[in-house]
């Protein structure tokens with residue numbers, strides 16, 4: 467297996483969450499790789515301004531992957547060429563990217579109904595075409611994020627193993643696995659048996675995702691043979707989770723953190739300063755403002771950005 471250069475604590479791509487300020491905070495607190503939110507490939511290559519502004523790899527020290535939602539080979543080729551051009555021009559926006567990722571996991575009906583995301587997993591020829599294009603035309607290390615299938619039927623057919631075979635053959639740098647189907651609720655347990663099957667079949671690194679909330683849940687994934695773990699909801703309003711998990715992985719000891727109001731204020735201040743310097747969308751700014759405010763009041767729960775999007 468190729469060496470795995472991106473560390474073992476990754477921040478997930480999250481729509482309306484993963485802007486530069488939030489990624490920076492997570493990176494400062496131990497995330498080894500972070501991702502932009504899912505970027506629609508077709509809107510990007512058409513030069514849609516709102517979409518282009520989601521690409522924000524302005525700070526070179528922060529390891530950032532870009533995630534695309536794409537279903538056509540030609541669109542993928544154009545999007546990869548845009549990244550390549552940005553890298554050549556050292557444009558800041560694209561030029562500090564480290565990784566290119568394709569999303570085959572988004573469970574949103576809006577995505578599935580147009581045949582994108584996890585709806586593509588069962589289409590072996592299509593997957594081969596997209597993953598080969600990604601591998602051959604990507605100027606950067608590249609991988610994919612998958613679920614086990616669209617639904618229970620596809621999972622029973624083990625379509626995920628066909629995807630892993632393609633990823634092996636093509637030689638992707640990693641596959642991130644959220645070991646559920648797209649029909650499963652976000653609170654449903656992972657299918658650990660399927661994840662273990664995948665790890666056994668893979669000749670490339672597997673990144674485990676889903677329901678990682680602390681050191682022991684991260685260690686469990688790594689013990690299954692995953693090369694890294696990817697966290698989403700547990701990092702929202704809590705960028706310190708990465709150093710906490712790292713400490714557990716190194717020492718085997720759990721500690722209870724008592725964050726002070728000052729620490730939350732400082733984290734918010736860092737976020738807001740980056741947002742001011744480099745710009746961000748209102749949806750990101752309002753969401754993090756709300757979440758750090760809730761955390762400061764002692765709220766430890768996860769709250770989706772949908773409320774901000776509805777009211778903002």
Ligand SMILES: Cc1cc2nc3c(=O)[nH]c(=O)nc-3n(C[C@H](O)[C@H](O)[C@H](O)COP(=O)(O)O)c2cc1C
Pocket residue numbers: 478479480481482483502503504533569571572611644675676677678696697698699700770771
């Ligand atoms: C608000 C939110 C936005 C998300 N947006 C994306 C996205 O853009 N791309 C993606 O691949 N997954 C996205 N996801 C899914 C997460 O990356 C992750 O797979 C899922 O939340 C499971 O991880 P967790 O249990 O650590 O939250 C999103 C999840 C949340 C909560």
